[in-house]
Amino acid sequence: MNQHTSFDLPICLAVEEDAFFHSDEIIKRYIPDIIGQKTLVISEEFLIGIYREKITDISHDFGNAEILAMKDASFDEAVAIAKKVCVEDIKVIIGIGGGRVLDTAKYAAHISKAVYICMPTSLSNDSLASPFSVLETYGKTRKTIECNIPTAIIVDTNMIINAPETQTLSGIGDTIAKHTALYDWKLAASKGSARIDDFAYALSRMSYDSVYHCDEKNMKSRVFIRILSRALVMGGLAMEIAGSSRPCSGSEHLFAHAIEEYYTDVKISHGIAVALGSIGACIFQKQDPTSMIEFFSAHGLDINPQSYGITEDMFADIWKKARTVRAGRVTILDDIKHDRAQLNEIYSRMVEGK
Structure with a gap:
């Protein structure tokens, strides 16, 4: 060692x-x-x-x-x-x-x-x-x-x-979230509030890549289950090596945590909430979310907030509260204003699924 x-x-x-x-x-x-x-x-x-x-x-x-x-x-x-x-x-x-x-x-x-x-x-x-x-x-x-x-x-x-298929979809959402989490980790490191562990970073990226670029789309196939299992384990090991959850958790997780803490009546799994958060986080980070949205659609993961009882007002408020649920965790949310017009646009895009 x-x-x-x-x-x-x-x-x-x-x-x-x-x-x-x-x-x-x-x-x-x-x-x-x-x-x-x-x-x-x-x-x-x-x-x-x-x-x-x-x-x-x-x-x-x-x-x-x-x-x-x-x-x-x-x-x-x-x-x-x-x-x-x-x-x-x-x-x-x-x-x-x-x-x-x-x-x-x-x-x-x-x-x-x-x-x-x-x-x-x-x-x-x-x-x-x-x-x-x-x-x-x-x-x-x-x-x-x-x-x-x-x-x-x-x-x-x-x-x-x-x-239940929803549980596997949740695991997929938690894995794909690493894309925006890694961006936030690098952002935090550039501001001196976090340290990048290259090995942990690589493991988390491999976890994401293995599922995102997987040719097998059938979630019931043993090939896909094997890949998703290993991807989730790689994510856990990345956190163990880094000594924090930063390799797997960024602004998209703050969105999910805000739902869990302030909107307990919303019936949505952690991983699917994180998937929804990843779309907004991607846009805040000035990354094009189109391929991510297409990936979720191909796997049957519904990113329409309305499907989970999240209204436009709730969506905006969840992102507002996401800024405060983990004090000291630097993410892209620290660099952007709470722009209601932009949030309404993101919400509409997610409702339309494109």
Whole structure:
């Protein structure tokens, strides 16, 4: 390891057909030392009901591990799970689910110093491999908290194929957002408020390029799922290496965070909100968004704000609030005025999808 840097990498990344049914064999190949160690499987009640056979099979493969249905995706719940892990001498945590489950399990493993195996049931964002967990703190207020990345990531392509399409679209949106995020990172560095790590930058760019330039457009194909899985993991590793979320998060994410904090009634996934934010961010950065809009259209990702209940007034207000949701994070929003006429024009363009 370079003496001037310190970061962790997963020991295992497996993207395979029916991987959940032979996850113990995968772990034996990469981390044989943890086989036989006391294990806790964490998921949500409704997911346990939907995937009972697979989750039970995983529990059996890991020594009849206890299956825990977490109550919510909160800091308090993660701490409670970590306490259980420590008190009961549990050495391995397996998180099975979407972002809520994976972030809670990841932080519980971080606190308790347990080995963490990440097994996503969807590819909705790059948090599965990132050094951060987004957890509820007070009420529904959420905070992004640093933590360790997973020791192993196991993606079952059959599971992802059968996941709701909106979740895969969300993962696509989160990946394509790196285009505007990297611009903002370079802008911040030019102003002395951030430092560019060339390796992290390259990884994030590779993540974006691998999906944006992918010849396979069928989101249900194993080829596409493999590419998207690796792209999301590359994004997480870029953040781990950079020591911040800057390689993957810029003004487009501030737009999404503003929705999450101020417009909680808007029903939109994080990744799709980020995709919407990317269009505006692209225009603010004086980049032509046409090819991005065409990409989203080709994959069936709806960028019309009206589809999510976002009116023209709300759209303008979300961008106004986006300037304040992450104090100190320099982006293109610091260099432009809040121009209502321009925002109305962007909104109309997105409604028309061109």
